[in-house]
Amino acid sequence: MAAEPERAREAECGGERDGGVAPSERTRVRRAPQRARYDRETVEAILDEGVFAHVGFAVEGRPFVIPMVYGRRGDVLYLHGSPASRLLRAGRDGVELCLTVTHLDGIVLARSAFHTSVNYRSVVLFARAVPVDDAAEKLEALRAVVDHAVPGRWSGVRGPDETEFRRTLVLKVPISEASAKVRTGPPVDDESDMTSDAWAGVIPVQLAYGEPLPDPQLRAGIEPTPDVAGYRGPGSPA
């Protein structure tokens, strides 16, 4: 299950450094660099398909990693939650954050334990967040989060009232120091293992969305709207 190094038969994933996410020394992918991507399009596509970002921060050198929902507008992500949240307080106070979004695409079964692997797409984003105090931007950020989870949902639900709005802290996270890492394709075995009797290949993995389950307290006669009935996963507009 060791991931690297692997031979050139692995699907090459670029390594190009165009686009606008400005890789830094910190975002440069060191392990399996042939899997690295730094273009904004790839980074944004991976972010837009995610529901949770795993948000890391350190307090007195101790790391914390918390799953958080988010939304995107252009080149920023928005996080939100209670002003009492340790993560949001730390972020508001300018602590460095690391947000990682990962999609599992397949279990890669090689002929050897060493080359057993996984197909995945991930983004690692480093940033300092900024609290969003402007009311209009804050409302738009909350809309971005709801519409990220279920595109189009915001316009069909009651918006935040004054108390809810005040009780929600919103952070803006610039997408300016990020890298993506992508593994695709079949296993990459050693030449000497190709005569193995072991089955080799990939078990594809994806998130599956089931039929919407109505709230037991849903009023009679209310049918799912198209954004719900036709739900195909999260997404944020460009």
Add this chain to the structure above:
Amino acid sequence: MAAEPERAREAECGGERDGGVAPSERTRVRRAPQRARYDRETVEAILDEGVFAHVGFAVEGRPFVIPMVYGRRGDVLYLHGSPASRLLRAGRDGVELCLTVTHLDGIVLARSAFHTSVNYRSVVLFARAVPVDDAAEKLEALRAVVDHAVPGRWSGVRGPDETEFRRTLVLKVPISEASAKVRTGPPVDDESDMTSDAWAGVIPVQLAYGEPLPDPQLRAGIEPTPDVAGYRGPGSPA
């Protein structure tokens, strides 16, 4: 999409503190504590169903969060990879780690933006890792990782040779300071929103495993073994 606080109609998830994962001040769930669980059975079940742990560590106060595969044996998790990996080197050197494993179970559509939520199960585990130098334990750890991804796979593939073995660093992570957080059930709306015309309920989400795709270079006549043909996701034995 603010997650808390929510009313008591939400499925209660315990808050009990029995079992052996010894919650500390750090693992005590502060936000939405009604969702917290500290029993070992819940923690292990969530870990066993995961493919990736998001592993956080800090270097000079800067957080990093990296997705890593893992395996479990009893009350330890094993991580592995190249000795050149920054994460593994930091872990080997005794840096504190935070491992988070999250399963998304549903998109929770409330009648208000504020109560829009997600159903999920997550574990947050704090630990200092120890490098595994003993050859027998190291081999067993690598087996745990491969058999976690595909239960039973290890016995059907070539094990690590001396070079691969030497090129792999294995860390042991004790599961002794962990907490789980679980949200289940329908949306929890304010009483005053229950007359809303909005559809409310849950869109279930799960990982789906597709038909195994043979390696284009697979020798003719090799069929998937039962562990592959009947694959239903990862798992580690108790």
